[in-house]
Amino acid sequence: VEPETMLGQHIHCVPRLKTAPVILDRDVRLHFHSRGSISNLFLEPQAPLSKAKHEALLRIGAIGLNFRDVLNVLGEYPGDPGPPGADAAGYIACGAQVPSTLGMGEAVVGLAHAPMACLARASASLIVKRPALLAPEQACTLPVTWNTTHVAVERMGLHAGCIMVMQAAAGGVGLKAAEYAQWLCAPFLGTAGRPHKHAQLRAIDVCGLCSSREGSAFGVGVASLITGRRSSAVLNSLSLDFISLSFASLGEGGAFKEIGKRGIWASSRHAVCAPMNAYC
Known part of the structure; x- marks a missing residue:
């Protein structure tokens, strides 16, 4: 195809x-x-x-x-x-x-x-x-993708049992993050756009998948996949509604790591909207 x-x-x-x-x-x-x-x-x-x-x-x-x-x-x-x-x-x-x-x-x-x-x-x-x-x-x-993933995972304090949400999971950092989460025995939820990218992620045993095209679809999808629980960490590279909806998926004390370059929240907005979560 x-x-x-x-x-x-x-x-x-x-x-x-x-x-x-x-x-x-x-x-x-x-x-x-x-x-x-x-x-x-x-x-x-x-x-x-x-x-x-x-x-x-x-x-x-x-x-x-x-x-x-x-x-x-x-x-x-x-x-x-x-x-x-x-x-x-x-x-x-x-x-x-x-x-x-x-x-x-x-x-x-x-x-x-x-x-x-x-x-x-x-x-x-x-x-x-x-x-x-x-x-x-x-x-x-390997250099940028693995180093980015390693630093992000270390700062998020990800460990076994923690749910991680990865935006654009079919990208370079996303694929490394999936492998890292599997190594740590941490449940991994990823987003992707086209069907062949979803198929690529399923091929490496990523079963929890949502849309990276529509913020509303992502919000509904992640809420369904974690079934009443909250995620512990988000590694984000998307903008607009995906940032606020990713914060909504986080439990208190969760960590939101931003590697995107557009639509980044100001510290004042973070302090008002998600003061119980780390954002960097």
Whole structure:
């Protein structure tokens, strides 16, 4: 079943990724001169990079993109987020001038500055040796999502028996949060939009699912799933009614962790509407 299809008079088209032809014989970067549209991205030759003593120069093998990067390119991220991208897997092209166990040519994974390019700078403290069992395309999906999930779960104090509500559970952080909750034996309720995303979550044993498209549907769904109980923690990335309805699902002393960037509640609103719950 194809989730997206374009119907024409004589032809039907479905989206597919394919390897782009090599158009330049030198290092390049994917860049934009203005934000506002994905189509503003273009390839251009990459200038030679300089680095600080504590930085290594990476030859990029694969990068992981997050929703933050999409908002960045579209110009919808608050403030100036800098160049898009952070998660990267690659090889040491030039080592840092500080004590390090990583040598030239070492396969690494971590966080890099502007990694949507052939070469990128990375602080030596933010990269580690890539596990041999992981291909670059697999490893580059881990740094931001796993670190975000780990910090959020730790701050929420999640443990066995606590009910966790995860908005946009089919996203990168959502999938990691589901795995984390299962490891902790904590009941997990997730939201997702399209049917194939619900199917993906059911495939990893997430049975409690609600809509991420309509706030009212989410409110009714989560109330039905927890059957008179209250959740202990919410990890949120949605806006509008989903914030207030997520707070409504929390019991006293529950924790609401916000990783979204739009519609965030001010401290004064939180103090009036949900003073018995933590919000950060």
